[in-house]
Amino acid sequence: MSDNRGASKNYKDTVFLPTTTFPMRGGLPQKEPEIIARWKQLDLYKRLRQARKGREKFILHDGPPYANGNLHIGHALNKILKDVINRSQSMMGKDANYVPGWDCHGLPIEWKIEEQYRKKGKDKDEVPIEEFREECRVFAAHWMNVQSEEFQRLGVLGDWQNPYYTMKFESEAIIAAEIGKFLMQGSLYRGSKPVMWSPVEKTALAEAELEYSDHTSTTIFAKFKLVECPLKALIDNFIVIWTTTPWTIPGNRALAYNNEIDYVAIIINQVSENSIAQENQIIIVSEILLEDICSQCGIIKYDVKAKLKGYELKGSIAKHPMADAGYDYPVPLLNADYVTTEQGTGFVHIAPGHGPEDYQLAHLKYGIEVPHTVNEDGTLMEHLPVFSGFHVLRDNLKIAEIISEHKGLIGIGNLTHSYPHSWRSHAPVIYRNTAQWFISMESDGLRNYALSALKETSFYPSSGQRRLISMIENRPDWCLSRQRAWGVPIPVFVEKKSGKPLQDQSVVDRIIAIFKEEGCDAWFTSPPSRFLGENYDPDSYEKVNDIADVWFDSGSTHAFVLEQREDLHSPADLYLEGSDQHRGWFHSSLLESSGTRAKAPYKGVLTHGFVLDEQGRKMSKSLGNVIQPQKIIQQSGADILRLWVVSSDYYDDLRIGTEILKRQSDHYRRIRNTLRYLLGALDGFDALEPVSFDEMPELEKWVAARLFELDKKITEKVNIYDFHSIFTELHDFCNGDLSAFYFDIRKDMLYCDKLNNVSRRAALTMMDMCFKCLVAWIAPILCFTADEAWLAYTKNTDDSIHLREYQNIPSEWENSDLIRKWMNVRSIRSEVTTAIENARSESKIGGSLQASVNLSLKEEEKKLLLGIDLPALFITSEAKIVSDRALKTRVEIHLAAGEKCARCWKVLPEVKVNHGLCNRCEEVVLEKV
């Protein structure tokens, strides 16, 4: 080993290379479940509560997912974002206590149970309600368990042992109590509203229970004689409407026109043989539809008497076509934008009990009373003259003929069109006016309370505020009742005599107490006397059998979760859901809380977008582009999914797909390798003495300044939930500052300098700090990887990074001047690396250690580099400034003079003399031996 070649053979053992047990590849799909098991063993959730005891609380109140199936990617996004926020608030030192919850009542679960019955050939109505409800309960409980496991697999930390759910007896009791508050206040009232109704099943149906198929309807052109009109000449002429539902004519209370439509008044001169239109009468219809109407009604000849715009009809009143047979009431003409000239006559007949738009226009806008005309079985009611007992689906031709006999029509026909049918019986359905319970937006100032509460709420992004405000401003009263089985009943008695709801707090309290003990099934199984007590005669009261809208359930979570649990508080600091919840949970929670407490249940509202596929299309089974979170976890790991969330702009819609996930894996590897390199370098550091800040080289002080700057940025961003930019900062730091710059420069020092050299120890001191900062910064995001890295660092299995807080950075590290200076240093460095690259492509040199750099600089550039170890900065064997008077920066690359040191691989003149080693390496090797 005395000659050069021998010496160059192997100095690897004398070089201090990084060593770590933290593997380069994560193996996340296998490792993550182990980490979850470790957290369970540590009882991380409870430990964290203890660790943060007495600290300021941060309460992100969980919007309850619906317990009826496996998680989809939207759930994953939602819960991951919540977890990132909670963990980051915890890192800020707050007691971020997260209690997950579930929504259990409602239609979709009811369907599933009904479906099971159908398969067994049973009918839902034959099953006792308590039995049916019990099956719903079991079903919901099953899916709660499944989802709980799936959420935990995503890394979500929370009180999974003791979550909240709406079908818990205590929850049901408080939901009922909240309804009681509206009852006692007087804002709960019984009104009526048209709902989809199946005469076959004698029940109301939800939109989703309908299927559309062809149905042939009898159509009529009915005429309404004008009795009042601003255009006096038109009085006694006829407004003609077209409808596919003659049975709604007895329920007619108004007509609608559109201000912008052109109408004509024509005199009928001649009709065909079969026509029922009458010659010499003047009718008013849409101009554009005139020919169509004439051909359908057999009008052969006519003359146009007048033309008019819709708005000229303002204030007109007409007579019902059956006015002579007991339907003698005024029929006002109203403007409605939704009236079109696509078909019909340009006029729409309005039966406020038989269509949502009719109801909206006539009742809500003009206060016209809603008549009840149809019985549960679809027959017209007894009190209706002429038509009593006729069936709304079977007798339309008869009805049409009778109206025709009363000279009320100009045409009868039929039309086959797409029409809603019951999902269960496949029979056609109708809109029917039914009794419903409402919470008034006005009577107790609910709308105003809600609106002013919104003005005090922070929105992320801010556009959510306007969106919610405009919804609250425009919404009608809250229809609370559902004619359903699986939910919390509306616990109200109605006095039969007066039709008024019983308002007695002692009755309400009795109901609540019973619900708390037995659940709200008691409402259906107990006799009314049990609730009414001794002061009321059960025979005089009707028990309401409707259940509450499930949005009321989840809208009350602030009452039965935030207010009830000692470890939470209300209002919550944050509600966080998808943007669809403006209409949903944000909305119902706001109304419920504003109505009962005159304030919002939240201080802040964050909305995220929806998850789309890689092309920006929505995911659907038919497109086959559904991406399941379970699959991503299985293939790549939950940390990759979590990284995807923060790398996206989640305020907008997010895209996901194979390329996007591939990119996340790339980002992940970069961060992971940065941690790994730090862990490797820091191996054995605890045996060395750290170096004080003052003694550090400028490069280390620059790293310190960057850490200070990052810390400031990150804590700022954490407080406005902006994790996207945190991710960018962190990635760029790992990538650009550490890996490509700082680590690269310090490698020589770390590997080859004397073990306890001051500058080497200084570098390690700073790298130690880098690690501690970095692992804490990524912990809320890459919760598994951070935990694993921290364990590799401390080797203390009783600890977790998630119990810690963000690293405290000394304020003396702040140095924006230094950051600015080194930005300029790096731009000179960049010119050098470009020059080296050029030299390499000209085959002048190979690796950068073969290079010697000659710099011609401007004067200020020279000043910039003063005192900096240039060969180290450029990672070359030699570098010097040959001129400081240059007008333009020039970099010359030469082959470095000397031989390659067998240990550090630098090319130096001294090496030959030293038998293969440079002076520095010789010294280190001799000392070591």
Add this chain to the structure above:
RNA sequence: AGGCGCGUAGCUCAGUUGGUUAGAGCGCACGACUGAUAAUCGUGAGGUCGGCAGUUCAAAUCUGCCCGUGCCUACCA
């Protein structure tokens, strides 16, 4: 159909009150290293800023229209 959003390189995103040749990272291509090695370093090529029109000395940025796309309503006589 209406309300609210979104549309900048293959991907994810920056682009302050309109002001030089539109930026970053990844990916890609090429190269180096073989002591972070299924890693690391360097260099480079990628964009009619969805389209059209307008305001302006000047537009990714302001206005209008259109196209695409998402959420929420309404889909009716």
